[in-house]
Amino acid sequence: MSRQVVCLALLAALLVVTRSTSAAEGEPGEKLPRFASLRSDQVNLRVGPGESYPIQWVLTRKEMPVEIIKEFEHWRMIRDWQGVEGWVHERMIWGKRDVAVKGGVRTLHRLPDLASVVVARAEPGVFAHLIECRGDWCRIEAADITGWLQRSEIWGVYPDEIVR
Numbered sequence: 195m196s197r198q199v200v201c202l203a204l205l206a207a208l209l210v211v212t213r214s215t216s217a218a219e220g221e222p223g224e225k226l227p228r229f230a231s232l233r234s235d236q237v238n239l240r241v242g243p244g245e246s247y248p249i250q251w252v253l254t255r256k257e258m259p260v261e262i263i264k265e266f267e268h269w270r271m272i273r274d275w276q277g278v279e280g281w282v283h284e285r286m287i288w289g290k291r292d293v294a295v296k297g298g299v300r301t302l303h304r305l306p307d308l309a310s311v312v313v314a315r316a317e318p319g320v321f322a323h324l325i326e327c328r329g330d331w332c333r334i335e336a337a338d339i340t341g342w343l344q345r346s347e348i349w350g351v352y353p354d355e356i357v358r
Contacts, residue, residue: 226265229350230272231292232258239280243269250280258321259292259350275349291324291357293334293350295343302341306331313341324350327357 235256240247243266253274263279264271270287273279275294295316303310306328316322322336331342332351351357 227261227263229259229261229291229352230270230287231290232256232260233286233288237282237286239272239278239282241280243267243271243281247281251278253282255321257290257292257323259294260287261350262287291350292321293324293332293348295320295322295347296349297347300343300347302334302339302343304341306333306342310342314339316343322348324348324357327351327355332357 232253232255235254237253238249239251239253241250258274260272260274262270263273266281268284269281270284271279271281272287275296295318297318299318300316301312302314302316304313305311316336320336322334325333325335325340327333327345330345332345332348333340333342334348345351345353
């Protein structure tokens with residue numbers, strides 16, 4: 195392999211890593227909508243994009259998944275897993291991916307297969323870190339338990355989104 199090919203491959207890999215890091219931090223101009231999580235356990239949800247707008251809610255769950263649906267300067271309009279919408283300052287969210295279990299009690303499997311061993315059950319509203327998704331299955335971690343749920347059983351990932 196020539197030195198030029200190796201250099202180009204390294205440069206391409208560096209660009210991919212840089213791009214995915216930027217997207218994870220939720221920089222302005224990234225694709226909308228996109229998922230992120232709350233950075234703090236006390237986040238003011240405002241009716242408009244600025245500190246002069248009244249506080250509509252105070253969100254109190256660090257790492258709660260949210261969907262960024264609009265941007266205005268340093269402000270992000272978000273939607274939570276229950277459909278509540280409002281504006282937060284960009285420093286109150288980060289690109290860490292978390293999800294919420296939706297519907298009824300859900301069964302986490304060791305492998306992405308309904309016949310796989312059950313590792314735990316999750317109540318609706320449980321927040322978990324999103325590790326990866328393969329097809330109709332996503333691997334999550336909550337309270338030091340890792341397992342697979344069907345994508346349709348969680349909120350915080352798009353139906354066709356690739357997560358690695």
